[in-house]
Amino acid sequence: MFRTRLRLLFLLSAVGTAVFLGIHMAVQHLNNVLATGELDPTSWASTIGRATQSGWVVIYILLLVFALYHALYGLRGIILELTTSEKALRAVNWLFIVGGVIVFIWASYVPLALMSSR
Amino acid sequence: MAEHASKVTFRVQRYDPEKDSQLHMQEFTVPTKRGTTILDGLIYIKENLDSTLAFRTSCRMGICGSCGMLVNNYPHLACHTQIEEFHSNVITVKPLPNAPIIKDLAVDLMPMFDRHKSIKPFIIRNDEDEMAKPTREYEQLPDEVEAFEQFSYCIKCGICVSACPTSASDAKFLGPQALGQCYRYCADSRDAGAKERLEIADSNHGAWHCHLAGACSEACPKGVDPAFAIQLLKRKMAVQSLGGGRKEKPAEIYPPPTETKPKIQVPPFTVKK
Numbered sequence: 455m456f457r458t459r460l461r462l463l464f465l466l467s468a469v470g471t472a473v474f475l476g477i478h479m480a481v482q483h484l485n486n487v488l489a490t491g492e493l494d495p496t497s498w499a500s501t502i503g504r505a506t507q508s509g510w511v512v513i514y515i516l517l518l519v520f521a522l523y524h525a526l527y528g529l530r531g532i533i534l535e536l537t538t539s540e541k542a543l544r545a546v547n548w549l550f551i552v553g554g555v556i557v558f559i560w561a562s563y564v565p566l567a568l569m570s571s572r
Numbered sequence: 573m574a575e576h577a578s579k580v581t582f583r584v585q586r587y588d589p590e591k592d593s594q595l596h597m598q599e600f601t602v603p604t605k606r607g608t609t610i611l612d613g614l615i616y617i618k619e620n621l622d623s624t625l626a627f628r629t630s631c632r633m634g635i636c637g638s639c640g641m642l643v644n645n646y647p648h649l650a651c652h653t654q655i656e657e658f659h660s661n662v663i664t665v666k667p668l669p670n671a672p673i674i675k676d677l678a679v680d681l682m683p684m685f686d687r688h689k690s691i692k693p694f695i696i697r698n699d700e701d702e703m704a705k706p707t708r709e710y711e712q713l714p715d716e717v718e719a720f721e722q723f724s725y726c727i728k729c730g731i732c733v734s735a736c737p738t739s740a741s742d743a744k745f746l747g748p749q750a751l752g753q754c755y756r757y758c759a760d761s762r763d764a765g766a767k768e769r770l771e772i773a774d775s776n777h778g779a780w781h782c783h784l785a786g787a788c789s790e791a792c793p794k795g796v797d798p799a800f801a802i803q804l805l806k807r808k809m810a811v812q813s814l815g816g817g818r819k820e821k822p823a824e825i826y827p828p829p830t831e832t833k834p835k836i837q838v839p840p841f842t843v844k845k
């Protein structure tokens with residue numbers, strides 16, 4: 455039931471993306487309602503400031519994992535509908551796995567590096 | 573024809589692979605009266621206007637599933653659809669989409685039957701002796717029958733597959749017919765083969781490829797609701813993949829061997845072979 459597990463992860467990643475993206479959006483744009491005390495949460499300084507706090511780093515990395523998985527799995531589903539060639543599908547699978555890992559390392563490096571340079 | 577007879581134009585898609593290089597439409601004028609079906613019209617054409625017209629039919633009463641076709645661009649059983657329903661003097665008849673055309677309105681349903689066969693559409697048991705030589709029936713309560721009864725009305729007409737947008741774009745997709753029947757057998761309390769069937773539905777072109785457009789259920793002439801069956805199948809697969817699923821044994825034979833009366837002896841042949 456490998457593909458069913460992948461599908462369940464897809465659903466889980468949708469929930470995860472909604473939750474963590476929701477937190478991110480709320481902090482960025484509902485400053486007045488949440489009264490976070492930050493003057494401009496969308497400014498470069500605030501963004502870098504959050505990226506040096508371990509709690510925020512965890513949230514951003516989880517958001518990255520969920521959004522990346524959800525996007526790549528969804529895209530794979532669309533491609534699967536356009537081709538019936540098993541060879542092409544295998545190539546797409548590997549491309550997405552390798553590409554996904556590279557994007558993950560690249561995108562999570564920034565907050566991790568910032569946090570460790572604190 | 574009766575007194576209220578009127579005339580309708582049938583625009584029929586024609587294609588003879590031995591003669592035609594392209595599909596083309598041909599028009600016929602068909603007399604109709606109240607209750608005339610699309611199939612009656614086609615039979616009239618074949619008997620009176622053009623005997624080369626090819627289409628499939630058998631029972632003429634919505635049972636055999638032979639006469640599925642596209643009527644005014646929507647899939648119907650020709651024998652189960654009256655001309656009056658369309659409130660139009662022009663009826664367009666084409667073969668079912670998502671299946672190769674053999675000739676005119678007759679399509680090749682073998683790919684659908686192959687996919688149907690692939691999901692093992694039969695009761696799978698561990699008691700092979702009983703399966704090979706059944707002694708009695710398996711016990712099943714009305715509630716247990718209800719769990720799959722609706723889905724067992726499938727007549728394999730191919731209408732759901734022709735309406736399915738995923739079948740149109742993915743030739744390897746198992747399709748609503750096979751997936752619906754996959755659930756039908758998995759939900760049967762006499763069956764012990766859910767595990768192997770769910771593995772088949774777990775393929776790249778299996779149940780998770782269904783986008784729940786619901787076109788299959790809307791078009792199904794027997795009210796089978798394959799889209800609902802696929803949703804239930806997905807739930808079964810999700811539960812199974814998390815280690816859940818039916819734990820109880822499949823139904824036993826009934827009544828148990830000790831309560832059965834001895835079989836009536838068949839009298840010997842009175843005529844020599």
Ligand code: FES
Nearest residue numbers: 630632637639651
């Ligand atoms: S002829 Fe049998 S279903 Fe129409």
